[in-house]
Amino acid sequence: MTDKKLFKPTSIAVVLLSAGLFSPTLLAETGSFIKDSKTNFNLRYRFETVDQDGIDESATASTLKARITWTSGVVNGFKVNAELDHVATIGADDYNDASGVNPKTEYPVVADPTGTDLNQLNVSYNTGNFTVTAGRQRIVVGDQRFVGGVAWRQNEQTYDGVRLNYKASDKFTFDYAYVSKVNTIFGPDGAKDEVDGDFHLAHGFYHFNDKHSMTAFVHLLDFDTSEAIDTIGVDYNGNFDGFSIHSAFATQSKGDYDVNFLALDATKAFGKVKATLGMEHLGSDDGAYGFQTPLATKHKFQGFADKFLGTPGNGVRDYYGKLATAINGVKLAAVYHIFSAVEGDADYGNELDLVVSYKVHKTTTLLAKYAKYDADDYATDTSKFWFMVNTKF
Numbered sequence: 572m573t574d575k576k577l578f579k580p581t582s583i584a585v586v587l588l589s590a591g592l593f594s595p596t597l598l599a600e601t602g603s604f605i606k607d608s609k610t611n612f613n614l615r616y617r618f619e620t621v622d623q624d625g626i627d628e629s630a631t632a633s634t635l636k637a638r639i640t641w642t643s644g645v646v647n648g649f650k651v652n653a654e655l656d657h658v659a660t661i662g663a664d665d666y667n668d669a670s671g672v673n674p675k676t677e678y679p680v681v682a683d684p685t686g687t688d689l690n691q692l693n694v695s696y697n698t699g700n701f702t703v704t705a706g707r708q709r710i711v712v713g714d715q716r717f718v719g720g721v722a723w724r725q726n727e728q729t730y731d732g733v734r735l736n737y738k739a740s741d742k743f744t745f746d747y748a749y750v751s752k753v754n755t756i757f758g759p760d761g762a763k764d765e766v767d768g769d770f771h772l773a774h775g776f777y778h779f780n781d782k783h784s785m786t787a788f789v790h791l792l793d794f795d796t797s798e799a800i801d802t803i804g805v806d807y808n809g810n811f812d813g814f815s816i817h818s819a820f821a822t823q824s825k826g827d828y829d830v831n832f833l834a835l836d837a838t839k840a841f842g843k844v845k846a847t848l849g850m851e852h853l854g855s856d857d858g859a860y861g862f863q864t865p866l867a868t869k870h871k872f873q874g875f876a877d878k879f880l881g882t883p884g885n886g887v888r889d890y891y892g893k894l895a896t897a898i899n900g901v902k903l904a905a906v907y908h909i910f911s912a913v914e915g916d917a918d919y920g921n922e923l924d925l926v927v928s929y930k931v932h933k934t935t936t937l938l939a940k941y942a943k944y945d946a947d948d949y950a951t952d953t954s955k956f957w958f959m960v961n962t963k964f
Contacts (some may be wrong), residue, residue: 744776
């Protein structure tokens with residue numbers, strides 16, 4: 572019997588590259604392939620602390636990510652992209668990286684395993700309104716509530732697959748990706764460094780005009796080691812005089828379970844201050860199963876303390892408010908969350924998140940962030956602090 576994983580998307584990328592870039596008709600043009608290529612470097616240092624009730628020790632992590640990205644020139648529509656990451660500890664390494672390789676379970680989790688990882692290696696082909704990309708790649712869709720790269724962590728989440736994008740008109744674009752492997756944030760050497768399966772991600776983007784747009788999506792996630800999760804939904808963004816709104820609805824099935832997702836938020840500017848009020852509802856099926864978003868950039872949602880990376884069986888409802896402004900180039904934001912169960916009357920807790928960032932140079936940004944989760948009926952009190960320096964050149 573033929574192994575269904577024999578023809579991996581990374582292998583497809585190599586075949587396309589060989590057939591397209593090194594055929595006799597194109598060899599004469601490979602000078603542009605090298606001459607027009609670009610190489611970029613990124614250094615990101617982060618200091619993170621975690622104090623969590625129920626764990627005696629506090630975590631302290633001092634890590635540096637070094638990234639090199641190489642993008643070739645375009646030859647007859649073909650382009651190659653390669654990216655290598657290396658994460659190392661510099662100083663403090665008193666934390667549980669959650670990779671399973673060398674767990675320090677006496678400390679809270681800071682999910683930044685060390686090591687060297689091939690973050691991307693893909694070949695793309697573009698002709699007019701059609702683009703195909705094969706290999707290991709970054710897939711980020713919309714606000715990343717359902718499909719994202721978790722780029723906040725030092726080891727980014729990327730995907731082995733084939734992605735097709737077709738711009739049918741100025742208003743409508745269709746995007747489809749088949750993924751056979753998700754390279755998780757717990758790599759490169761951890762026990763949870765990859766998730767295998769057959770994953771189908773289809774999106775249709777429609778722009779009514781420059782102020783209103785809608786996305787319809789279907790995600791069919793067939794995991795090798797767990798039951799499939801199928802999700803269908805729509806997402807809307809609109810700008811009106813003086814304010815903007817966002818809403819989303821999705822329905823999900825896993826085996827005999829059926830649950831819904833609902834999000835709604837509105838933002839209005841008051842001078843230099845932007846205020847946002849919002850709600851997220853991740854439903855429950857009789858307290859046995861809560862709506863899940865396994866491929867999302869979850870750190871962006873439901874609080875920076877990351878207490879709801881997996882939705883509880885009773886679901887979760889998140890009411891939140893946000894204030895954001897900028898003063899002399901310094902960006903400031905504060906978010907307050909109130910969490911509760913969808914099934915039952917449990918008050919999970921509340922959380923305060925604070926962020927300040929400043930671009931000290933066109934290449935370098937400083938960021939500090941703080942999260943404090945006060946538990947009531949779910950998890951434990953947790954506070955986290957981050958200081959980060961990000962440089963690109």
